Amino acid sequence: MSPLIQATGLSKHFSGLRAVSEVSLSCERGMIHAVIGPNGAGKSTLLNLLSGETKPTDGMVFIADQDVTGFSSHQMSLKGVGRSYQRTNIFDNMTVLENCNIAVQSRSRISMRFLGTTSNYPDIESQSKSILKRVGLLSVAYQLVSELSHGAQRQVEIALALATNPDVLLLDEPLAGMGAEESQTIIDLLRDIRLDYAMILVEHDMEAVFALADFLTVMLNGEVIESGLPQKIRASKKVQSAYLGEDAGE
Ligand SMILES: Nc1ncnc2c1ncn2[C@@H]1O[C@H](COP(=O)(O)OP(=O)(O)OP(=O)(O)O)[C@@H](O)[C@H]1O
Numbered sequence: 001m002s003p004l005i006q007a008t009g010l011s012k013h014f015s016g017l018r019a020v021s022e023v024s025l026s027c028e029r030g031m032i033h034a035v036i037g038p039n040g041a042g043k044s045t046l047l048n049l050l051s052g053e054t055k056p057t058d059g060m061v062f063i064a065d066q067d068v069t070g071f072s073s074h075q076m077s078l079k080g081v082g083r084s085y086q087r088t089n090i091f092d093n094m095t096v097l098e099n100c101n102i103a104v105q106s107r108s109r110i111s112m113r114f115l116g117t118t119s120n121y122p123d124i125e126s127q128s129k130s131i132l133k134r135v136g137l138l139s140v141a142y143q144l145v146s147e148l149s150h151g152a153q154r155q156v157e158i159a160l161a162l163a164t165n166p167d168v169l170l171l172d173e174p175l176a177g178m179g180a181e182e183s184q185t186i187i188d189l190l191r192d193i194r195l196d197y198a199m200i201l202v203e204h205d206m207e208a209v210f211a212l213a214d215f216l217t218v219m220l221n222g223e224v225i226e227s228g229l230p231q232k233i234r235a236s237k238k239v240q241s242a243y244l245g246e247d248a249g250e
């Protein structure tokens, strides 16, 4: 089976800085591929390259077998790549449902000028509601995002990524700033939905990473220093020394 998403030799240089340097990875549906590494390792930049937000200096990206190198984020979204952000990326002064409607619309081909009149599109609203139900947010559908707890706002972020109906889900620190209970809710959610997506998960919470990941890639200073199954990563001296003296937690 060919991977749903694959990167080969992916690099991104900012002036002289090698933020991402010759990274290769792949992910299949039903698999969670965690990308870990200390602050500044290049993890978010890698996700930006995979989601089309940043164009690579070098290397290639494939979705299924199609070369999508250099595609824009909108084109990548149409190819089935959804992502959540390290910092929340939602409209605070709108309801959870309104946010979700916009995300559903972004992949459907309905013109953007109908934004704000989504109630004319019951199919959009019903898709939104089924996503909110799936992530456990249906009961707060009509609340403003600004009224929600930090943890619930992060759940909204995941709902918005799912609302674009992706095959590949790129998650950048979905557990950032959460307490233990909120984290567990998200871990359970990701476990529930894992079979439907090829998931690439960037996360600092190692307990969560090892609870979820089927495969790991470890980055340091833009480079992959180790990759493999969880037991290999746990035992790796290279990985342990990369984290020594680093603040790997949030
Ligand atoms: N747009 C940019 N212009 C210049 N340098 C950048 C840009 N984006 C990221 N960098 C640099 O690239 C390196 C990698 O950053 P990146 O945000 O990808 O790291 P990260 O692994 O996600 O870190 P963290 O765990 O703190 O989120 C850092 O040195 C960062 O300062």
Ligand SMILES: [Mg+2]
Binding pocket: 043, 044, 045, 086
């Ligand atoms: Mg980051």
